[in-house]
Amino acid sequence: MIKTSLHQWAVVVICAVVALFGMLPTSIASETKDITIWAYDNWAKAAEKAVEIYQNNHPGSDYIFHVVTMGQDDMVQKVKVALSTGATDALPDIFYDEDYNYAEYILYYGDMFHELTPYFDLTKYYPFKAVNVTTDGAVYAIPYDAGTGVMFYRTDLIQAAGLTDEDMDNLTWEQFIKIGKKVKQATGVDMIIMCPGGDMEGRILYQSAGTWFFDENGRENIKDNQAFRDALAAMNSLYQAGIVWDVPGWDDYFAAIANGKAVALVGGSWWAPIITSYQEQSGLWRITQVPRLTGSDAYTNYSNLSGGNWFVIEKENSEFASQFVVEMFANNQELADFMANEYYIVPTNRDLVAGLTVMPHPFWGSQDIITTLCRYNESVPSVVYGLNAYEMTYTVGPLVREYINGKYTLDEVLVKIYEAAVMIGGNF
Amino acid sequence: MKNRRLFQRGFLAFSSVFFAFPYLLMLLCCLSTDAGIKGNMLFGSLSTEHFFSNLSNTFQNSQFICAFFNSCLVSSIASAATLLVSSLAGFGFSVIRASWSKLLLAVIVFSLFIPEVTLVIPTFQLAKNMKLLSKYITLILASLSIPFSTFLFCQNRSRFPSDLIESAKIDGASDFCIYLRIYLGTMRRVCVISLTISFLSAWNAMLMPVILVQTQEMFTISIYLNSVSSIWSDDYAILMTSLSLSTIPVLLVFFLFQKRNPSDPGFLLN
Amino acid sequence: MWKNRIHCRWKLLFLLPAMLTIVATVYVPLVYAFYLSLFGGRGRKIEYVGLGNYTKLMSDDMFLSSLVNSFIFTAIIVPCILLLGCLLAYCLWNLKSSAAKRFLSILYFMPSVTSPVAYSLFFKQITYSDGIVSGILKALHVLSDESSLLNSVAGARILISAICVWSWTGFYALILRAAIDNINESAIEAAEMDGASTSKIFRKIILPNISPVLVMVCILSSCSIFQLYTEVALITKGGPGISTYTMALYLYRKAFVYVSEFGYASAIGIAVFVLLILVCLVIIIQKKVYGNEK
Numbered sequence: 001m002i003k004t005s006l007h008q009w010a011v012v013v014i015c016a017v018v019a020l021f022g023m024l025p026t027s028i029a030s031e032t033k034d035i036t037i038w039a040y041d042n043w044a045k046a047a048e049k050a051v052e053i054y055q056n057n058h059p060g061s062d063y064i065f066h067v068v069t070m071g072q073d074d075m076v077q078k079v080k081v082a083l084s085t086g087a088t089d090a091l092p093d094i095f096y097d098e099d100y101n102y103a104e105y106i107l108y109y110g111d112m113f114h115e116l117t118p119y120f121d122l123t124k125y126y127p128f129k130a131v132n133v134t135t136d137g138a139v140y141a142i143p144y145d146a147g148t149g150v151m152f153y154r155t156d157l158i159q160a161a162g163l164t165d166e167d168m169d170n171l172t173w174e175q176f177i178k179i180g181k182k183v184k185q186a187t188g189v190d191m192i193i194m195c196p197g198g199d200m201e202g203r204i205l206y207q208s209a210g211t212w213f214f215d216e217n218g219r220e221n222i223k224d225n226q227a228f229r230d231a232l233a234a235m236n237s238l239y240q241a242g243i244v245w246d247v248p249g250w251d252d253y254f255a256a257i258a259n260g261k262a263v264a265l266v267g268g269s270w271w272a273p274i275i276t277s278y279q280e281q282s283g284l285w286r287i288t289q290v291p292r293l294t295g296s297d298a299y300t301n302y303s304n305l306s307g308g309n310w311f312v313i314e315k316e317n318s319e320f321a322s323q324f325v326v327e328m329f330a331n332n333q334e335l336a337d338f339m340a341n342e343y344y345i346v347p348t349n350r351d352l353v354a355g356l357t358v359m360p361h362p363f364w365g366s367q368d369i370i371t372t373l374c375r376y377n378e379s380v381p382s383v384v385y386g387l388n389a390y391e392m393t394y395t396v397g398p399l400v401r402e403y404i405n406g407k408y409t410l411d412e413v414l415v416k417i418y419e420a421a422v423m424i425g426g427n428f
Numbered sequence: 429m430k431n432r433r434l435f436q437r438g439f440l441a442f443s444s445v446f447f448a449f450p451y452l453l454m455l456l457c458c459l460s461t462d463a464g465i466k467g468n469m470l471f472g473s474l475s476t477e478h479f480f481s482n483l484s485n486t487f488q489n490s491q492f493i494c495a496f497f498n499s500c501l502v503s504s505i506a507s508a509a510t511l512l513v514s515s516l517a518g519f520g521f522s523v524i525r526a527s528w529s530k531l532l533l534a535v536i537v538f539s540l541f542i543p544e545v546t547l548v549i550p551t552f553q554l555a556k557n558m559k560l561l562s563k564y565i566t567l568i569l570a571s572l573s574i575p576f577s578t579f580l581f582c583q584n585r586s587r588f589p590s591d592l593i594e595s596a597k598i599d600g601a602s603d604f605c606i607y608l609r610i611y612l613g614t615m616r617r618v619c620v621i622s623l624t625i626s627f628l629s630a631w632n633a634m635l636m637p638v639i640l641v642q643t644q645e646m647f648t649i650s651i652y653l654n655s656v657s658s659i660w661s662d663d664y665a666i667l668m669t670s671l672s673l674s675t676i677p678v679l680l681v682f683f684l685f686q687k688r689n690p691s692d693p694g695f696l697l698n
Numbered sequence: 699m700w701k702n703r704i705h706c707r708w709k710l711l712f713l714l715p716a717m718l719t720i721v722a723t724v725y726v727p728l729v730y731a732f733y734l735s736l737f738g739g740r741g742r743k744i745e746y747v748g749l750g751n752y753t754k755l756m757s758d759d760m761f762l763s764s765l766v767n768s769f770i771f772t773a774i775i776v777p778c779i780l781l782l783g784c785l786l787a788y789c790l791w792n793l794k795s796s797a798a799k800r801f802l803s804i805l806y807f808m809p810s811v812t813s814p815v816a817y818s819l820f821f822k823q824i825t826y827s828d829g830i831v832s833g834i835l836k837a838l839h840v841l842s843d844e845s846s847l848l849n850s851v852a853g854a855r856i857l858i859s860a861i862c863v864w865s866w867t868g869f870y871a872l873i874l875r876a877a878i879d880n881i882n883e884s885a886i887e888a889a890e891m892d893g894a895s896t897s898k899i900f901r902k903i904i905l906p907n908i909s910p911v912l913v914m915v916c917i918l919s920s921c922s923i924f925q926l927y928t929e930v931a932l933i934t935k936g937g938p939g940i941s942t943y944t945m946a947l948y949l950y951r952k953a954f955v956y957v958s959e960f961g962y963a964s965a966i967g968i969a970v971f972v973l974l975i976l977v978c979l980v981i982i983i984q985k986k987v988y989g990n991e992k
Contacts, residue, residue: 454820539724541978679812
């Protein structure tokens with residue numbers, strides 16, 4: 001009996017102690033010379049390399065860098081939650097995020113970001129990047145990479161159908177379908193992997209036509225938008241031609257590439273390191289432009305998907321952080337060479353592109369894809385993404401899938417997308 | 429008669445396979461490599477060598493170790509706190525005879541029906557405004573399961589008959605003494621059950637903790653696994669090993685509970 | 699007299715920590731949720747809209763689709779749990795060997811104590827198009843070579859339902875077994891001696907006696923289905939199209955993934971709560987009506 005009560009008292013005491021302990025702040029008081037950088041996947045590697053190069057160039061610097069790698073969804077959620085608290089102590093000094101989130105950050109939390117206009121020259125950058133880091137003439141992020149829209153394809157499967165690499169250049173979607181049918185007949189393999197639910201291909205098509213869900217003022221851009229209509233019709237025609245390897249989600253792309261389930265993949269240039277990780281397919285892949293829509297001269301073969309920028313938060317060290325970011329990500333040739341050759345992340349700063357040293361990459365056969373990517377970047381149409389890009393994507397994606405499945409006609413689905421755009425975008 | 433037995437045995441066997449196969453599969457994946465799992469060559473790539481390398485890789489992952497430790501800490505404290513608070517309340521309900529006590533009990537049990545989903549955003553806003561985000565106390569408060577435990581104690585009221593109270597009072601004991609010495613002693617079984625269930629629920633809690641904890645050092649296992657799910661290329665074998673390891677404490681606690689209360693589900697429904 | 703009063707107050711103290719904690723962690727947030735739901739707007743620019751969020755909810759396609767999904771899941775999952783749970787409970791109860799009883803009880807209960815994040819991640823890995831489960835299904839010709847389980851609406855819903863059944867049935871089987879334990883054994887034994895088949899015993903003796911527990915199982919599992927988040931968020935992310943989109947997922951996305959609309963998301967939360975209460979009431983009323991008929 002006494003033993004029981006001792007146990008219970010022990011429990012009470014422990015709880016009390018922990019309650020007190022729990023009230024203490026858990027974050028380590030940051031020293032004044034700490035710089036924290038948040039990034040994900042290969043861009044975290046860019047940050048690490050940048051820190052390494054910086055420390056080599058400035059051996060006497062007493063700033064300590066912490067590069068934190070997280071999953072992308074996780075990092076974005078943390079950034080948004082931290083921003084909503086209104087306090088910058090939960091935020092890093094520097095972080096990397098996609099173009100799509102820029103407008104939201106600056107519009108709602110602009111005072112928490114450090115303005116970067118005086119630190120570098122924006123005119124060196126391609127217009128399609130520059131336009132998504134500027135608000136009312138002030139620059140709030142360093143443009144870093146572009147998810148240059150390319151079509152990756154298996155040259156061995158193309159050749160098995162009697163075609164050559166030249167036949168894949170500068171196509172329209174109709175020509176692509178013709179080739180697709182030919183290749184399917186010869187090899188039995190579907191021509192293209194697609195996942196309408198994620199609207200990845202959709203976004204590439206919209207930008208290739210120079211259009212987007214919303215216009216520069218944030219109003220819906222669906223009604224009377226011929227380009228949007230043509231994009232949806234083109235996606236549907238791919239399915240009607242029976243040349244699509246349809247996948248439900250992101251992970252299935254990996255499996256499809258690994259197992260050779262499709263000949264081509266239309267996506268951002270950040271697919272390149274993923275494809276090269278399948279060493280056994282070395283020499284079998286090439287890149288070319290995205291096929292273009294037909295019906296207008298404004299439609300191009302170039303696009304962009306999920307490029308990103310570096311942001312600096314307004315904290316004690318934001319001055320130094322801005323200089324660091326500009327010095328490394330905007331001006332450092334060694335970093336640019338490293339990232340381009342290791343991870344196919346080509347710079348979008350024309351000066352860095354001019355001085356780029358390209359190493360041979362036998363994975364892509366004789367094709368120099370890095371120079372090709374740089375060349376493509378010159379022609380990407382400029383589109384202001386504005387707010388709510390992801391919400392629109394995840395709403396439009398399922399609707400496009402239902403359209404392709406035949407549940408809606410093109411006119412019906414356009415009405416639905418219009419209604420969604422009004423509900424999502426009109427609240428601005 | 430025989431057919432009936434056969435049917436029942438067959439059904440139990442089939443169910444056992446249904447319930448057990450994910451665990452078996454997970455264990456098999458721990459014995460394999462990333463290439464083996466992805467390339468669908470699971471059975472061809474099993475070896476204990478892979479198992480040990482996966483294990484060592486998992487233990488080298490400092491984030492995982494930190495999350496594991498945090499989970500142990502938070503779950504233990506949350507379950508102890510739940511036990512304390514709900515046993516106090518259970519005792520209170522046993523001794524109070526007034527009719528409004530039933531109303532209070534209804535209020536407590538009704539809170540079980542309020543979905544966690546509804547409470548996520550206001551809890552987040554309140555914690556944010558009180559500057560309590562990413563603190564251990566917030567995590568512990570969010571992992572308590574007081575309503576269910578109190579319900580358990582009240583359900584098992586019959587184990588604590590009122591004549592015990594009477595005889596103790598005649599001996600001159602105060603209420604708190606009765607609680608400490610007699611109530612907790614007679615309700616020992618329920619205490620163990622309450623500890624177990626609140627430990628399990630604290631360990632597995634995800635929706636609230638993910639929102640309330642923003643710093644990596646304070647992740648619990650559930651939050652860590654959730655954050656890992658969106659990383660591009662992950663070694664599946666190491667991931668499976670992490671998953672297996674993260675379920676072990678829960679199963680341990682559960683087995684310990686089973687040892688003390690063998691096959692007695694009656695507690696839930698007196 | 700006054701001694702009695704003080705005595706009573708002293709007893710109140712025992713209830714105090716529990717009441718305080720529950721009010722602070724449940725009821726205060728609930729009221730605050732309702733208060734938040736009266737405001738619209740995004741990010742830090744919020745404005746009072748009264749019940750505007752609720753009228754917007756009623757015409758919101760995403761929300762209505764996720765509501766329909768919840769009902770579809772309920773229609774699939776709850777009968778499976780009831781059937782499987784009852785059968786398991788009965789067969790376990792009938793088992794003679796107590797070692798086997800214990801072992802099987804533990805085995806069936808294990809999924810209920812496993813972390814949803816852990817098993818969701820695991821199931822995600824093994825069910826995508828080249829996973830082990832897909833391989834087995836393709837070998838059995840249930841799945842065609844071209845597709846993956848997650849690519850069809852029916853496939854994704856069945857997968858999520860199967861995972862929920864796998865995870866929750868053990869717990870409910872435990873409760874049902876306790877209920878069957880309480881039934882008078884001699885009635886069942888007499889029926890068995892008379893040669894009644896299992897299904898007859900079930901229908902005539904067992905089911906009527908455990909019907910309150912069955913109602914409780916229905917209510918609890920419906921509650922869990924309406925709050926379904928982890929499984930869909932990690933495995934199907936809303937499913938092909940929006941076929942496995944749930945209200946909890948929509949709430950989380952609206953609040954923490956898209957441009958944060960805490961007011962609207964709180965309205966979704968309150969709507970889930972109200973719907974839950976309605977569903978529980980419907981189940982209870984149905985049972986009363988059905989019970990009265992008998």
